[in-house]
Amino acid sequence: MGLPEHGTAVSAPGKVMLAGGYLVLDRAYTGLVFGLSARINVIAQEIHTSPGVHLTEIVVESPQFLDAQWRYGYHLAEADGGIKVTQLQIGSRLTANPFVETTLNFALTYIARTSKHRPHHAVKSARLTILADNDYYSQPHSTTTTTSPNSASPPSNSSSTTPPASTLNALTTSRFARFPVPLSGAHKTGLGSSAALVTALTASLLTHYLPPTLFDIASPAGKTALHNLAQAAHCAAQGKVGSGFDVAAAVYGSSLYRRFSPSVLSALPEAGAPGFAPALESVVRDEDGTIWDTEIRKDAVSLPAGMAVRMCDVDCGSQTVGMVKSVLAWRAREKASAGELWDELQRRNEGLAEVLRGGRTEEVRGAVKGVRELVRKMGVESGVPIEPESQTELLDALEGVEGVYGGVVPGAGGYDALALLVKDDRETEERLEEFLERWSKEKGSRVSLLAVKGEMEGVRTEELKLYEGWIR
């Protein structure tokens, strides 16, 4: 299998919110968000059907997982409902992927409105291949590895995109691991796979179907359209409106984030419903800039030279939804005291951002301590284990490792991977790995350093050759 000549590739980063979890749900507060070096990559290619065959099909696949192919036909929904896809059955199985399906409905509808052609002509058959960097999922026991991105591709085989099982060991030393399970069986590490996926898939579809004059991923206007469209699709697929910081990180990378008003998306009809297409187009275009009130301050976020954001996987994610409900219920109940706590926590979160931006390395430890103190207080008062005791114990112990400036339970907290601010050198990494190995043995748990690092850049185009062996 050689390298396909045609196609486009894009990638979008995962996220970690170092400070501002819960607060960021309210526009009065902000979140300190980092993009991550772990990316979701999507490659788009035309499918050439045999002469005389008119079937139009969109095939989406995730060749790292078992049974991860989703095929769709589509039609133009009546009464301006836009393009609506219908999943096609392969054999006896039909596994839905709501994030993929919703993204197709939203992106194809927008593309059909934007391109000058008639909708059916604009959208030809295509194959979209999704490749997720290894750190999105906890690696199977025996194959754990911390490889740097861009290392060797998997060995190619003759016709299938799924390399044979006999090469499994070789594969895990490559950039994209092959998992011996379906997607539903993978253990997420909490880096925001669905937001990065929706963003990368949307960007890939826009790049593939629209000429550069109508969509350019590198331009500010292109990023704005992508952000608006991906936020709308992600919210619809999730069935709730979160703060959207994860989609913002996937598009823009690291930033100080203020959310959009939830009302921005509340009037949008369901995909396929009457009036969906024009409503989506106007919300995405936001021509006079009055609809979206998101604030993305990229200049407000940076790290002191020689410092990195690293993540420590504890291999047991948490249920964010239940935690959010309980924290918000506490805030509504205890208006005055919760309000005071949030205002002070916001000041400390901004303080941490300032210390990092100003390169004041020696103040990082104190700033992180101050934030954690109030996060724990919020947990105790709301009765939600935001920084559970086992995580407190681990974070405190990690502070004793030379080269570690501090760490937090990011985002909603709980048992998702911890975020650490560390000295960015091999010695610190080795000390951390040794420490975590010892800790795992002593506590009978499985904590490990992920290869991923904080990164400033958001969505971008990639070279096809990075995916050699995975695409046909």
Ligand SMILES: Nc1ncnc2c1ncn2[C@@H]1O[C@H](COP(=O)(O)OP(=O)(O)O)[C@@H](O)[C@H]1O
């Ligand atoms: N590699 C992938 N290929 C295809 N779909 C994916 C992939 N990774 C994630 N998804 C989609 O995202 C969903 C996971 O979303 P969610 O549970 O919100 O996790 P997260 O917290 O990582 O965003 C999956 O069920 C699937 O629909």
Ligand SMILES: C[C@@](O)(CCOP(=O)(O)OP(=O)(O)O)CC(=O)O
């Ligand atoms: C509570 C929050 O403010 C932050 C949640 O951050 P996480 O990083 O924990 O998110 P998930 O990946 O969705 O679990 C909710 C929000 O901002 O939407």
